[in-house]
Amino acid sequence: MVSVAASPAVQPEPSTAPRRVTILGATGSIGTSTLSVIADRPEAFAVEAVTAFGNAERLARVAKEARARVAVIADRSAYDALASALAGSGIEAAAGAAAVEEAASRPVDVVVAGIVGSAGLAPTMAAIRAGSKVALANKECLVCAGDLFMGEARKGGVKILPLDSEHxxxxxxxxxxxxxxxxxxxxxxxxxxxxxxxxxxxxxxxxxxxxxxxxxxxxxxxxxxxxxxxxxxxxxxxxxxxxxxxxxxxxxxxxxxxxxxxxxxxxxxxxxxxxxxxxxxxxxxxxxxxxxxxxxxxxxxxxxxxGRFTFERPDLDRFPALRIARAALGAGSWATNILNAANEVAVAAYLAGNIGFLEIARLVEETIERAAAQGLSHAPGSIKDALALDREGRRIATSLLTRRETA
Ligand SMILES: NC(=O)c1ccc[n+]([C@@H]2O[C@H](COP(=O)([O-])OP(=O)(O)OC[C@H]3O[C@@H](n4cnc5c(N)ncnc54)[C@H](OP(=O)(O)O)[C@@H]3O)[C@@H](O)[C@H]2O)c1
Known part of the structure; x- marks a missing residue:
């Protein structure tokens, strides 16, 4: 996979111009850490766009601190709050999913893909299609439609830089x-x-x-x-x-x-x-x-x-999620897509106090089995397909959850 493989033997001359950076998910944990790295070296970076889902107040604050050109909130109902918080700052405000994609498409040196969940798919794909390097935190892009993302990056000669610490x-x-x-x-x-x-x-x-x-x-x-x-x-x-x-x-x-x-x-x-x-x-x-x-x-x-480093084998009996994810990878991209959707539903249900901790993995496994039985085992051919499969996975997981609650 050439897009992320070894660095070129001949490195380009370091440029002294500030690198232009867009941060998708600027109010989250990855976004906050990115802004902190940028704040340490303001001479080295210039922020083009920052985006968030609904946290308008925080988005306006980080946009001003980072002197971004544009701030985009995905939730349209938060637009007024964002626009009024940015009034007089000279920073452009926009709202809606299409505006997040437009922000991701602005030509920059690096787009940090730090949105959580499958909501990150379309904006990250927009960044790849625009030809910017992508610092990829949103692992869901690869879990839901890895072949599509890597294929598009290869086609456009776009570098995907793995931001997840392990990768x-x-x-x-x-x-x-x-x-x-x-x-x-x-x-x-x-x-x-x-x-x-x-x-x-x-x-x-x-x-x-x-x-x-x-x-x-x-x-x-x-x-x-x-x-x-x-x-x-x-x-x-x-x-x-x-x-x-x-x-x-x-x-x-x-x-x-x-x-x-x-x-x-x-x-x-x-x-x-x-x-x-x-x-x-x-x-x-x-x-x-x-x-x-x-x-x-x-x-x-x-x-x-x-002092010392220790290493252990993961215990797949107590932590079956790792086994289930490996099996899904073996089954194909339809299964990893459904795995991700079901896991998002299960984690939300756990955080809301509706299911126990061990039920998270059970719900994910059952959802994949149910999806296979319903004939959903075909690889997504487009982002639209991947998002449709994701919706199906969520629907099945939610119906299994409801059945549990009413049992
Ligand atoms: N945190 C880490 O250390 C870490 C490490 C490796 C990889 N990752 C990966 O990086 C991604 C982000 O993780 P995180 O921990 O930073 O998440 P997080 O703290 O929950 O932040 C998520 C960000 O995404 C935005 N967002 C949520 N839903 C959205 C939607 N529908 N449309 C547009 N924006 C949306 C949020 O905006 P609001 O604040 O307005 O809701 C927020 O800015 C995940 O894929 C995660 O697996 C994270």
Whole structure:
């Protein structure tokens, strides 16, 4: 998969002009970390557009702080609040899903795809079609329609820069090498807050406990996915598309210290690992400055203080989501799409207190089985298809949920 493979042998001369950046999902966890990296080096970056779903007040604040040209809110009913908060600032305000796509299409150096969920598909595809480099945090794009995204990027010669810390680590460890030289790709994970909990205790875990990630600070959806290990499953699917490696060559290792983020094992027996403090600002800074490396503030690794690294195999009995995600990857893109839709429904139901923690994975598996029985097992051929399949997945998952509640 040339789009994300090794850096070119001859690097272009570093440009001194500020890099133009658009941030999709600017009010979220990834958006906030991106803005913090940019704020550290205002001379190096210029923000074109920032977008959010409904948080108009926060969007207006970040747009002003970042001196963005345009701020776009997806929820039209929040337009008045955004426009009045931006009055007199000179920043253009817009609203609606089409306006988010238009913002993503503005020609810039890098678009940070930091929207959560399948809502990120159309704007990220718009950025690829416009020819901007895409720093991809929204893993749902690859989980729901990986072949389409990677195919479009290849067709347009667009670089997809993996922003997810594990994939960014692998991208760095691959630098200067071809995927043909690789034996295995190893993604690490902290194991989440329930790494050493019994199944019985996990069954009774409440959302506050599940949201307490031991090493990373992230948005609520990905925090729950980290607790179930669905996040690792989604990352295996993501890595398959980004690096063009089959599922059997993608390993997952639990590494509670979260210092090694990813490794590449080469055919000659060498393993190259990327390490950093667990801080999303680091992979973000790497993507924003790529192929150069630029200084950023923040924690530095002190290996003698960390003392030791440990590694464990994931327990697929307590964390079946990882097994289910791997099986979905084997079944094809229809199944990974349905997996993602069902998981979004299940996580929302769990956060709302409607289902127990262990029911998340059960609901996802049942939804995939039901979708297969209903003849939905065909690969999406377009973003429209992918979104239609996503809606079907949500419909099935919601009906299974309702049935549970009324049983
Ligand atoms: N957080 C991390 O450390 C991390 C690490 C790796 C990968 N990722 C991935 O990055 C993505 C973002 O995660 P996050 O943790 O930053 O999520 P988050 O904190 O929940 O933020 C989500 C962002 O998306 C916006 N948004 C939500 N629904 C939208 C819609 N329908 N249309 C347009 N914008 C919408 C939100 O706007 P409002 O604030 O207005 O709702 C917010 O700006 C996810 O795909 C996640 O898996 C995150």
């Amino acid at each position: 960014n680590a692998v991208f760095q460890a691959l630098s200067g090498h071809s995927i043909d030289e690789v034996d295995r790709i190893i993604l690490t994970g902290s194991g989440g807050p329930f790494r050493d909990w019994t199944k019985e205790a996990m069954a009774a875990a409440n959302p506050d406990q599940a949201l307490k990630h031991p090493t990373w600070s992230m948005g609520p959806k990905i925090s729950i996915d980290s607790a179930t290990l669905m996040n690792k499953g989604l990352e295996v699917i993501e890595a398959h598309h980004l690096f063009g490696v089959p599922e059997e060559q993608l390993d997952v290792v639990v590494h509670p210290q979260s210092i090694i983020h990813g490794m590449v094992a080469y055919k000659d027996g060498s393993v190259i690992a990327q390490m950093s403090a667990p801080d999303m600002r680091m992979p973000i800074a790497h993507c924003l400055s790529w192929p150069q490396r630029s200084p950023i503030g923040g924690p530095r690794l002190d290996l003698t203080r960390i």
